[in-house]
Amino acid sequence: MHTNSVIELSQNALKNNIAFLRKTFGSKVQLSSVVKGNAYGHGIYSFTSMAYAAGVNHFSVFDVEEAKTIHAHLNQKVTIMVMGLVTDEDMEWVITNEVEFFVFEKKRLLKALKTAKLFQKKAKIHIELETGMNRTGFDKKELGSLIAILKKEKEYFEFKGICTHYAGAESIANYYRIDKQIKKFEEMHQIIVAHDLKPEIKHSACSAASIMFPQTRMDLVRIGIMQYGLWPSPEVFVNYLNTKKSKVDPLQRVITWKSKIMNIKTVQAGEFIGYGNSFLAERKMTIAVIPIGYSHGYSRSLSNQGRVLIKGHRCMVVGSINMNMMTVDVTDISNAKIEDEVILIGRQDNISISVASFSDLSNQLNYELLTRISKTIPRKITD
Structure with a gap:
């Protein structure tokens, strides 16, 4: 078991975020919690347990392995x-366990049909339409x-739904591209529908679309990043704030990533720190x-740029991020x-380190940085 750090997941933050999303979308729109990518790095087993406790009963995943994880405990x-992804080998499990799945090409439709006939059980399908993403869909x-x-x-x-992605x-x-997709x-x-085929629901909105294009909410929204307390982009956040009198972020970050200092040493002025010569100490430093x-999962691109929190101070990463270690400047902490x-992600003494600030420093998305966090790090559910 990994003992270098721990990830804490706040149940109260998640409850807050779910309540905000439900209020925003209204009671007629169903919320599907998107938990692909190990629940965006939060840990799929822990997070789905938390979401279920918060009243969520619909989960969207990328592949069958993720589906099996949820099915095993919920x-x-x-x-x-x-x-x-649903491989031909997985089609039997999906259909016999009544798991719903996207169908976006004829081969998968025919495989689903063959399997449904074999086991005399209806395939619960969502037909995905190609509207301009040019990735998957009819x-x-x-x-x-x-x-x-x-x-x-x-x-x-069982024609459960019709869907697309923006x-x-x-x-x-x-x-204009999204607007064109909505119309298509x-x-x-x-x-x-004109051919007497009526899906139970229509759905197309991810977190960003649900805020930027309210008409895309339809019958169900597939919400990923916002349930975790993060915005898809600064634009989406500003767009939301512009519709409100109160300019306060309604979301609360669910994840906190903590570690501890392993060693402290003094480096003299003129010495390089870490591999290579990317950082030169210009003064006597405590590292x-x-x-x-x-x-x-702490990106190497944060070398000489990243920040962590120690004793209420924002401390800079100095030198290259190594495979298992990093060095930070604590010279000004006596x-x-x-x-x-x-604190790698989270809050300490009213100072915050956010995933978004990582993205600003490393030119990576919230999504990428979160999903890179190692699965071996323990996840602990807190209030």
């Missing part, structure tokens, strides 16, 4: 929807063939060694010592 209590020209199969074999399909709703630069989605939906490196708490 079983029939929740709805699980696979948005991405094109408009494929609708005829799709409709024919769905109508002919309707006893083997290409960068977090940026106003993509406004509705056009294709109407074609399907704290933290047992966290890029193997734990009483820093081994075993002192180090």
